[in-house]
Amino acid sequence: MTTSIAVTALRKRHIWLEALPDTVSIPALEARQRPAAVKPIEDATLDDIAFAMLGAEAEFNAVGDRLHALRKLYNMARQAGALGADRAVDAISEGGR
DSSP states (O other): OOOHHHHHHHHHHHHGHHHHHHHEEOOOOOTOOOOOEHHHHHHOOHHHHHHHHHHHHHHHHHHHHHHHHHHHHHHHHTTTOOOTTTTTHHHHHHHHH
């Protein structure tokens, strides 16, 4: 069994591994270091996966922060009386005076 077949088999056998990526990106620990390394998932060590998880978590948090800010902007504009075609930032600026 080759490794790519092994990964395919894991995805089929374990439903929660369906989203397993083909590669992992291992971020550099410091900005001065070389750029992130990309490895096929079948070659990734446990340490590689742990570092890739840190990078994925940072991306996830950034998306969550953007979602929260957008939701807050939307809610603040609605509370200020804005309607669907109104510009959100203008509604908050005008309502905050």
